[in-house]
Amino acid sequence: MTRVPSSSSGLTQALRGREEILITATRRKDRRPITHPVWFVPERRTLWLLPVRGSRTRWLRHLRADPTIAVRAGRRRLTTTAEPVTDRATVRAVVAKFQRKYTRQEIERCYTTLDAAVRVPLP
Numbered sequence: 001m002t003r004v005p006s007s008s009s010g011l012t013q014a015l016r017g018r019e020e021i022l023i024t025a026t027r028r029k030d031r032r033p034i035t036h037p038v039w040f041v042p043e044r045r046t047l048w049l050l051p052v053r054g055s056r057t058r059w060l061r062h063l064r065a066d067p068t069i070a071v072r073a074g075r076r077r078l079t080t081t082a083e084p085v086t087d088r089a090t091v092r093a094v095v096a097k098f099q100r101k102y103t104r105q106e107i108e109r110c111y112t113t114l115d116a117a118v119r120v121p122l123p
Contacts, residue, residue: 012122014073015042019102023049024070025062025082033070034062041097047071047120048094049082054113060084063118071120083119091117 015021024035036059041048051057063069069082085091094117099107107114 011071011073011076011078012042014076015040015047018073022072023059024072025059026066026068028062028065034059039098039102041094041101042122043097045122047122048097049118049120050094050098050107050111050114051116051118052111054111054115055086056113057116060116060118069118069120078122080121083121085117085119086115091115 019039020037021040022035023038024033026032027034038049038059041050051060054060063082064084067081067083068079070077070079085094091114095107095114098111
């Protein structure tokens with residue numbers, strides 16, 4: 001079994017060229033970890049996530065109960081505290097970033113509700 005480094009060293013580099021990462025949150029009811037592939041947009045010292053069903057997305061609801069999140073890009077991993085964001089102006093700005101990275105058509109096709117985003121601080 002391959003060991004995944006738990007430090008943040010190299011995570012920013014591991015994000016380059018990737019379309020998708022894995023996030024792990026803790027389930028609200030039974031406290032078990034649950035992992036999801038997600039699209040992302042890095043911006044300076046922030047990693048932006050956009051839940052596909054907006055505020056109804058399960059992993060976002062889990063993060064509201066326990067904001068601890070593990071982010072994995074390849075062999076690099078970071079555990080930190082996520083911040084759900086519902087401010088309309090911020091969410092619109094994040095959606096625009098996603099549309100630039102993934103195209104407007106892909107975002108319209110894959111995302112049903114655009115009322116929330118998640119800010120993940122990078123070291």
